[in-house]
Amino acid sequence: MQLDYFQLIDRIVDLDLDEKKITVEAQVPAAHTIFEGHFPGFPIMPGVLLTEAMAQSSGWLLLGLLKFERMPFLAIVKEAKMRGYVSPGQLLTIDAKLEHEGSGFAVTKAKIRVGKELKCSAELTFGLAPFPDPALRVHMDAKAHEIGFPLQAITQ
Template structure:
């Protein structure tokens, strides 16, 4: 993870466009200024950043399903549940699945585990729109390459 850049996904482990699912991994950094204030003497990953990690994972899934022709933007968080603390240096496995899509919106369910322990889950709603700028589209292509997005999945799909 690169918290300073709001990049909360390190690598895509699996993307299945047929089942509309994605699995990603993210390594929580051992040290970050985030932990200095959350909380002194007992650092834990903020729930809002865990929610963002689920949203980013869902976003990559939606980008794949839309063949990078539209951009998902987080519109609503529903049923978010924090079930346990996430500590520095832990490896997160994040899974997301599309529950509904259509009319310019998509709903995903997502969850984060550390090992076999469920740490949080949420239902997330996204608005999907055309990319607002060519620069953003270019940035997303570069990020896709960096995190191992399987572009052949959208070319062959």
């Protein structure tokens, strides 16, 4: 994870466009200034960042399903449940699955595990819009390469 750049996904482990699901990994930093205040003596990953990690995972799934033709923007978070603490240094496995897509919106369900232990889950709704600026598309293409997005999955 690169918290300072709000990049919460390290690598794509699996992208299955037929099943409409994705699995990614993210290594929580062992040390970061965010843990100095959240919380002193008991550092844990903020729930809002875990929610954002689920949203970013879902976003990569949607980009693949949309063949990078539209950009997903987080619109609604429902049923977010924090089920356990995430500590510095832990490896997160994040799964997301498309539940519905249509009328300019998409809904996913996502969850984060550490090992086999479920840490959080949420239902996420995204607005789908054309890329607002060509520079953003170039940036997203570069990030896709960086995290191992299987571009062959969208060129078939």
